[in-house]
Amino acid sequence: xxxxxxxxxxxxxxxxxxxxxxGETAGMEQYARWKKGLYPTEEGIRAYMAxxxxxxxxxxxxxxxxxxxxxxxxxxxxxxxxxxKVPDNNVAVVHIFGVSxxxxxxxxxxxxxxxxxxxxxxxxxxxxxxxxxxSNTPARHLYESEGxxxxxxxxxxxxxxxWTDFCFYEYSLE
Numbered sequence: 592x593x594x595x596x597x598x599x600x601x602x603x604x605x606x607x608x609x610x611x612x613x614g615e616t617a618g619m620e621q622y623a624r625w626k627k628g629l630y631p632t633e634e635g636i637r638a639y640m641a642x643x644x645x646x647x648x649x650x651x652x653x654x655x656x657x658x659x660x661x662x663x664x665x666x667x668x669x670x671x672x673x674x675x676k677v678p679d680n681n682v683a684v685v686h687i688f689g690v691s692x693x694x695x696x697x698x699x700x701x702x703x704x705x706x707x708x709x710x711x712x713x714x715x716x717x718x719x720x721x722x723x724x725x726s727n728t729p730a731r732h733l734y735e736s737e738g739x740x741x742x743x744x745x746x747x748x749x750x751x752x753x754w755t756d757f758c759f760y761e762y763s764l765e
Contacts, residue, residue: 594706597645608654615692622727630751631687655694659686671759683711685721704737725756734760
């Protein structure tokens with residue numbers, strides 16, 4: 592499996608992947624609470640693609656997963672007590688991390704996280720950060736097992752969840 596940058600021609604395939612993840616992932620309503628049309632949105636997917644931040648995990652024929660990896664963190668991450676204070680442009684952030692129902696429970700999520708870390712390292716970042724709903728225990732366990740350190744919890748509003756707690760994680764690259 593390779594991590595490849597999504598192109599405009601991949602848009603429909605990526606949207607189909609996220610629709611399948613939402614509709615066919617066991618526990619979606621309890622854990623991630625993604626909802627078609629609310630999160631991730633087609634507009635958000637297009638924005639990540641336009642930024643060159645959407646990546647596909649693929650064997651060439653089928654999509655095993657997708658995620659966005661921005662090479663800068665936004666202001667919404669400023670209030671967290673990170674291990675190290677580094678400028679926004681020295682941080683990679685993982686978003687809309689999802690594995691195809693056909694590939695779940697096969698270690699694909701681990702492989703994708705490792706590729707995200709490698710990509711951040713290649714881009715000379717000092718940390719990789721991400722967040723997950725506090726209720727998303729499978730994702731949180733995966734992040735922690737791959738060396739991401741819990742850095743705090745904040746209550747935030749999202750269209751797909753309403754007000755809920757998000758947990759923030761960091762992987763130091765130094």
